[in-house]
Amino acid sequence: LAKTTQPISMDSYEGQEVNITCSHNNIATNDYITWYQQFPSQGPRFIIQGYKTKVTNEVASLFIPADRKSSTLSLPRVSLSDTAVYYCLVGAPYLTSGTYKYIFGTGTRLKVLA
């Protein structure tokens, strides 16, 4: 399994760009990188998924260097409502013969301050 390592917590101020980096040194060829956001007492919410280079959607960007051993989630101009836990997952986007590699890591607690 591709184990992920993220900072335990981060603080930021409203309006700033926040970058959360995830290390996944033993990522496999078929693995994708996925990020989820979770608010207290709610289920996680999918943010973005990518395989290589850069992916952007309406809420975030995901940067993946050529060696794919790390990835960075970028949240532009955060607001107080972005205070949440952010999880980086690495795994193949399909089930393979009874094994499942999409495991949630410890996550990063982002606190946005006014």
Added chain:
Amino acid sequence: DTEVTQTPKHLVMGMTNKKSLKCEQHMGHRAMYWYKQKAKKPPELMFVYSYEKLSINESVPSRFSPECPNSSLLNLHLHALQPEDSALYLCASSRSGGNEQFFGPGTRLTVL
């Protein structure tokens, strides 16, 4: 409809009780999941159903019994639980395994 619903929202049960958690989705997803989440911990995968067949069982104790009656429904039957089983139980679905998962709001379970 892009929602996963879970009932009940809260459940308190004794160690001798039998209860069930229910999860429903109408997105046509063919993979459904049960997760357990303790406070300030990441979700832990319990079971995965793919095309209504149990695909993954992460060594979960037999006091938790999953059931997938059809492609839209997922149940988790609970029997003889322990206080340490108290947690938030999350259901999720995806088009196929590992893709973007849609999570429900969870059932907060307390075992007395």
